[in-house]
Amino acid sequence: MSNSVREQVSEAEWQLRVDLAAAYRLVALYGWDDLVFTHISARVPDTENQFLINPYGMTFDEVTASSLVKVDQDCNKILDSPYPVNPAGFTIHSAVHAAREDAHCVLHTHSLNGVAISAQQEGLLPLSQxxxxxxxxxxxxxxxxxxxxxxxxxxxxxxxxxxxxxMLRNHGLLTVGQNPADAFLAMYVFEAACTVQVRALAGGRELSPIAPDIVEGTKEAAMVVTKGLFGGIAWPGLLRKLDRQNPGYDL
Incomplete structure (x- = not known):
């Protein structure tokens, strides 16, 4: 299966498949998966309406580069695959891909901390970096x-x-990125912010929010610290972590 798929796609698509499969496994590794019921999608390089998505029914820690399914904007298979897809699950993703040319990767989770904060009327509070x-x-x-x-x-x-x-109210979290690395690192920060808030509120003590002017200036600072919004600098280390703990995503 691995050799067959790799021979049918470009080198750029194969590299995207490897990174996207890694993102699926990292979501599972960090405990943000919801059995098989969320998705990470990515636009195939040099195309407008071709996307990669997970084989429906496969748990995130099982996903490989070859098992990812290539579909069109309506979630119809473009490349033959023995695996099923979930057109209903692609609804949110297809909307974002169509509207945002820069959103090459869309990552959606139903993590417990994320849903908990999405259910709070005030949403995310400025309680952490x-x-x-x-x-x-x-x-x-x-x-x-x-x-x-x-x-x-x-x-x-x-x-x-x-x-x-x-933040999808009462539902979960969503991030977009130029690639799986950016979308995953954005979700890592999003999930961490929600987790801190859940724990801070559970502490039952008076909270100390970050001043609005500091929040306002954070985006530009993040670009410097992360060397181009979130992804690049941490991704190689995350792949090494996967190679140690759950290898095989690149098959």
Whole structure:
């Protein structure tokens, strides 16, 4: 299977497959997966309407570069695959990809801490450095039920705007990036911010929020610290972690 798929795609697509499979396994490694019920999608290089998505029913820690399924904007298979896909699960992703040319990768989770904060009326609070990074580029989208309705798409992309982070009320978290590394690192910070808030609120003591002007200046500082918004500098180390703890994603 591995050799067959690799022979049918470009080197650029194969590298994307390896990185996307790694992102799936890292989501599982950090405990943000929800059995098989969320997705990470990525636009195939040098295309407008070709995307990679997980084989439906495969747990995130099982995903490999070869098992990823190539689909069009309507989640129809482009490259023959023995694995099923979930068109309903691609609803949110297809909307974001269509609206945001820069959103080459879209990562969505139902993590417990993320859903917990999404259910709080005030949303994410400026309680941590991680939160300040997120708040510099965060949108909110109200819950409209399970995301199967095509009519919801314009409202969702309008709420995302040009932000990196989107909190789906009562539902979960979403990040976008130029590649799987950027989308994953953004989600790492998003999830950390939510986890800190859950723990801080559970402490039952008076909280000390970050000043608004500091939050406002955080986005530019993040670009410097992370060498180009989130991904590049940490990704090689994360791949080494996977090679030690869950190898085989690159097959």
């Amino acid at each position: 991680q939160a300040s990074l997120v708040l510099a580029s965060l949108g909110y989208h109200d819950y409209e039920g399970i995301a199967l309705n095509e009519d919801e798409k314009p409202r969702l992309v309008n709420d995302l705007g040009d932000n990196t982070f989107l």
